[in-house]
Amino acid sequence: MSEASEPRLPEEIREAIDALRPRYPTEEALLLPALHMAQRHWDGWLPDEAIAAVAHELNLTPAKVYGVVTFYDLYHQNPVGRHRLRVCTNLPCALRGAEEVLDSLRSHLQVDEDEVTADGKCSFVHFECLGACEQAPMMMVDDDYHAHLTPESVRRIVEELD
Amino acid sequence: MAFEPVLLRNVGKPGVRQVAGYREAGGYKGLEKALGMEPDAVIEEVKASGLRGRGGAGFPAGLKWSFIPKGNDKPKYLVCNADESEPGTFKDRILMEQDPQQLIEGCAICCWAVSANTCYIYIRGEYVEQAEILEEAIRDAYANGILGDDVMGSGFKLDMYVHRGAGAYICGEETGMLESLEGRRGQPRIKPPFPAVVGAFGCPTVINNVETLCNVPHILERGADWYKSIGTDERNTGPKLYCVSGHVEKPGTYEFPIGVTMNQLIDTCGGMWRGAKLKAFIPGGASAAILPAKHADLPLDFDQLAKAGSMLGSAAVIVMDENTDIVRAVHRLAKFFNHESCGQCTPCREGTNWSELVLKKILAGKGNPGDAELILRICRNMGGTTLCALADAAVGPLRSLVQNFPEEIAAWIDNGGAGAEPRRYFAEEVLV
Ligand SMILES: Cc1cc2nc3c(=O)[nH]c(=O)nc-3n(C[C@H](O)[C@H](O)[C@H](O)COP(=O)(O)O)c2cc1C
Ligand code: SF4
Ligand code: FES
Numbered sequence: 001m002s003e004a005s006e007p008r009l010p011e012e013i014r015e016a017i018d019a020l021r022p023r024y025p026t027e028e029a030l031l032l033p034a035l036h037m038a039q040r041h042w043d044g045w046l047p048d049e050a051i052a053a054v055a056h057e058l059n060l061t062p063a064k065v066y067g068v069v070t071f072y073d074l075y076h077q078n079p080v081g082r083h084r085l086r087v088c089t090n091l092p093c094a095l096r097g098a099e100e101v102l103d104s105l106r107s108h109l110q111v112d113e114d115e116v117t118a119d120g121k122c123s124f125v126h127f128e129c130l131g132a133c134e135q136a137p138m139m140m141v142d143d144d145y146h147a148h149l150t151p152e153s154v155r156r157i158v159e160e161l162d
Numbered sequence: 163m164a165f166e167p168v169l170l171r172n173v174g175k176p177g178v179r180q181v182a183g184y185r186e187a188g189g190y191k192g193l194e195k196a197l198g199m200e201p202d203a204v205i206e207e208v209k210a211s212g213l214r215g216r217g218g219a220g221f222p223a224g225l226k227w228s229f230i231p232k233g234n235d236k237p238k239y240l241v242c243n244a245d246e247s248e249p250g251t252f253k254d255r256i257l258m259e260q261d262p263q264q265l266i267e268g269c270a271i272c273c274w275a276v277s278a279n280t281c282y283i284y285i286r287g288e289y290v291e292q293a294e295i296l297e298e299a300i301r302d303a304y305a306n307g308i309l310g311d312d313v314m315g316s317g318f319k320l321d322m323y324v325h326r327g328a329g330a331y332i333c334g335e336e337t338g339m340l341e342s343l344e345g346r347r348g349q350p351r352i353k354p355p356f357p358a359v360v361g362a363f364g365c366p367t368v369i370n371n372v373e374t375l376c377n378v379p380h381i382l383e384r385g386a387d388w389y390k391s392i393g394t395d396e397r398n399t400g401p402k403l404y405c406v407s408g409h410v411e412k413p414g415t416y417e418f419p420i421g422v423t424m425n426q427l428i429d430t431c432g433g434m435w436r437g438a439k440l441k442a443f444i445p446g447g448a449s450a451a452i453l454p455a456k457h458a459d460l461p462l463d464f465d466q467l468a469k470a471g472s473m474l475g476s477a478a479v480i481v482m483d484e485n486t487d488i489v490r491a492v493h494r495l496a497k498f499f500n501h502e503s504c505g506q507c508t509p510c511r512e513g514t515n516w517s518e519l520v521l522k523k524i525l526a527g528k529g530n531p532g533d534a535e536l537i538l539r540i541c542r543n544m545g546g547t548t549l550c551a552l553a554d555a556a557v558g559p560l561r562s563l564v565q566n567f568p569e570e571i572a573a574w575i576d577n578g579g580a581g582a583e584p585r586r587y588f589a590e591e592v593l594v
Contacts, residue, residue: 023323025237025363031345032328036287058345071347071504073329074287086288090249091448091494092407092480128331128498129249129448130288133407133478134414143290 007049009057013037017057027058031068034058035075044084045076073127081116081123083161086140087154089126092133097150101137102126104151108158122158165392167417168401169376172261179299181306184263190308192379196271197316204275208378210386212399216253217243217334217371218449218475219551220464223378229358230276230366238278239367241343242269242375244285244292245327245334248447249498250478253403254372256415258285258292261376262299266322268375270313271382273320276368280321284339287328296324331502335550336369338504349504350550373403394421398463408443408481409435421461427479428458438483442567446475448495449555451562452488472562488570492563493521499556510553513544517560529575534564 009017017034024030034054035046042050046069055062069075087105089098105124109117116123132138135147139154146157167173177183184190196204209224230238242265246254257265269281285293300322303309311319330348332338337351340362361367377400381389393399402420404427407413411432418426424443434440440455445462451472453460460466464474482491500514517540524533541561544553563571 023321026344028345029343029363032326032342035328036326068345068347071330072287072327075328089494090498091444091491092250092413094494095408095480095482095486095491128501129247129251131246131252131255131286133250133252133405133480136407136413140288145291 006056007053009034009038009053010041013041014057028060030058031060031065032072035065035069039075043082044080045078047077078114079116081121083122083142084140085122085124085158086127086130087124087149088128088130088132088136088138088140090129090133092129093136093138096136098137100151101139101149101154105154105158108155121161165401165417165419168380168392169257169264169373169403170260170415170417172264173256174260178260178264179262179295180302181263181308184261189263189379190267190314192382193267193270193274193308194314196274196382197314197318201275201277204271204382207386208275208381211377211381211389212386212393212396213374213377213381213389214398214464215371216373216377216402216476218248218447220474223370223374226358226370227272227276227368229356230278230368231359232277234277236365237280237363238276239362239365240269240273240276240278240281241336241339241362241367241369242281242283243334243336243339243369243371244283244289245331245339246286246289246372246476247331247334248449248476248478249495250405250407250444250447250480251476252405252407253415253477255289255292256403257372257376258289259295262296263303264376264379265296265372266299266303266308268378269322270308270320271378272368272370272375274313274318276366278368279319280323282323282325282343282362284325284327284333284343286333287326293324293326300324330504331498332504332550332552335552338550339369340367347504349506350552352549377401392419394419394461394463394466397465402477404462405476405478406431406481407478409438409440409483409486410481411435421463421466423461424458424479424481427462428481431481434481434483438485440481441484441486442482442488444472444478444480444482444559446473447478447480448498449473449551449558450475451558452482452492452566453562454566471565472558488563488567489521489524489574492559493518493525495559496521496556499552503552503556507548507553509544509547510556513540513553514556516540517556524571524574527574527578529571529578531575533575534568534571537561537564 038050051065055065087102113125137149172178205227213223214220333342333348338348342348357367390399398420467474496518500518503510503514505511541557545557
């Protein structure tokens with residue numbers, strides 16, 4: 001492969017990464033922040049080219065970056081919906097009906113976990129405790145928390161997404 | 163005398179997110195006082211207060227700080243643990259979003275005490291809003307001379323950065339967190355060396371929980387004696403946040419002198435959900451042994467809970483009513499630990515997997531009479547045999563299921579699940 005066709009990060013992400021460099025004594029420490037930025041740029045997931053671009057930017061091997069990506073639940077290696085739903089089903093949420101919320105969402109969206117709806121709008125997963133158990137049952141829609149869900153309200157929330 | 167909230171005193175006053183508003187509410191007096199003291203004297207004051215870590219293990223904070231070697235041959239770091247992933251725990255979120263300057267002040271005092279010029283706040287990746295609030299508060303602290311080259315005119319230099327995680331419970335374990343901060347998989351390190359000697363980037367590092375650090379400004383401002391006067395005894399001092407979730411009317415974060423009882427918490431939360439009876443509770447997050455209702459009058463502090471075979475942990479109090487199936491509850495927690503085991507240690511990787519499978523089998527109505535003993539055997543293999551305490555954490559709920567609720571597991575095994583039919587996690591009314 002020629003130099004020119006190798007995947008590179010867009011300029012604005014490279015600048016944002018450069019702005020963080022003084023914060024850390026090593027370049028490797030920029031990996032998690034860089035992956036967050038790359039994932040935002042690549043529509044919520046990290047295709048191979050994104051991983052290669054991040055690896056190149058931080059002078060790491062792609063294998064090392066893959067290792068990190070696969071370790072963390074918030075990084076995705078497959079396409080996701082325009083909106084990502086994470087339904088907490090850990091015990092405090094389960095005690096308040098989280099499984100029923102998840103079932104309702106699944107039958108409403110007519111896809112299974114980690115699949116994308118036909119219109120590309122949504123994908124969902126069950127998730128471990130999101131640190132908001134007083135709002136149980138709850139879920140995250142993209143970066144936002146939604147509290148006190150019911151099997152009905154979860155469908156309404158999905159309907160209202162663009 | 164009624165207890166006045168200390169850590170939560172600024173809740174619901176958005177103005178305190180800025181330095182000016184926080185100062186108006188009485189903030190930054192602790193840091194001012196600390197900067198006028200020798201660093202060692204600050205450590206002594208925190209030691210004298212009896213403050214114990216609020217992240218789970220209850221280690222004395224002042225003692226931990228005193229382990230940082232003196233001298234300037236290497237940079238020193240503070241890493242604030244804001245990973246908050248222990249199921250049932252949501253207090254650090256409240257502290258960061260309601261009163262971020264309080265945390266910045268606590269971090270700054272710690273840094274002064276141990277001569278650290280850099281502080282990272284490692285916040286779980288899901289707390290996007292809280293990370294933004296913190297970033298904003300830190301920017302304002304720089305603009306007001308609280309952070310930067312000359313902290314409050316003292317000549318002390320301090321930089322503070324927010325570092326976002328990416329979704330992994332194990333990054334709450336202190337050395338897993340350091341690996342993650344350094345850009346790697348969050349797999350815990352072998353100890354020793356302890357982080358106080360070889361921590362972040364190979365340098366001496368203090369790791370403290372958000373709530374622990376939020377206590378520090380008050381200790382400096384009002385003194386160790388005042389602090390010690392709150393709590394059950396000299397080993398259990400200060401105010402404490404209890405995160406109450408599950409079957410109570412008003413779940414939430416409540417502040418009490420350390421040592422409140424389950425019954426008092428239930429009252430504060432407006433009683434049990436829909437008037438049902440208490441069956442069991444977890445006093446300290448998913449890693450703590452589940453206690454039956456008869457312990458509801460026990461002071462929830464470090465030592466009394468340890469004596470009862472459980473632990474205060476992160477003080478995440480998960481309340482379960484009479485309709486709760488404890489086997490299902492423990493299965494859910496076992497599934498969590500299986501998902502979160504980093505896989506480095508065989509007893510943890512295998513034990514968390516097998517414990518989930520055995521419970522799943524029991525819940526499918528296919529349990530065998532020896533399964534309770536089998537669970538205990540898995541626990542014996544996991545406990546104390548691994549690199550980090552995740553395996554011990556996984557043992558907490560498992561062992562308590564067999565020891566404290568033998569009849570629950572027997573009901574599933576004897577009747578192949580038939581006797582367990584009306585049991586559930588929750589009250590059915592939630593569905594309407
Ligand atoms: C598996 C595991 C997960 C942990 N998760 C957290 C956490 O989310 N937040 C936290 O403050 N401490 C957590 N801890 C405890 C930390 O390792 C460490 O003891 C703590 O941050 C020290 O701070 P403290 O002394 O102020 O409590 C965890 C420990 C283990 C073994
Ligand atoms: S005990 Fe479990 S989580 Fe901890 S290091 Fe070992 S395998 Fe990883
Ligand atoms: S269990 Fe759902 S947010 Fe904690």
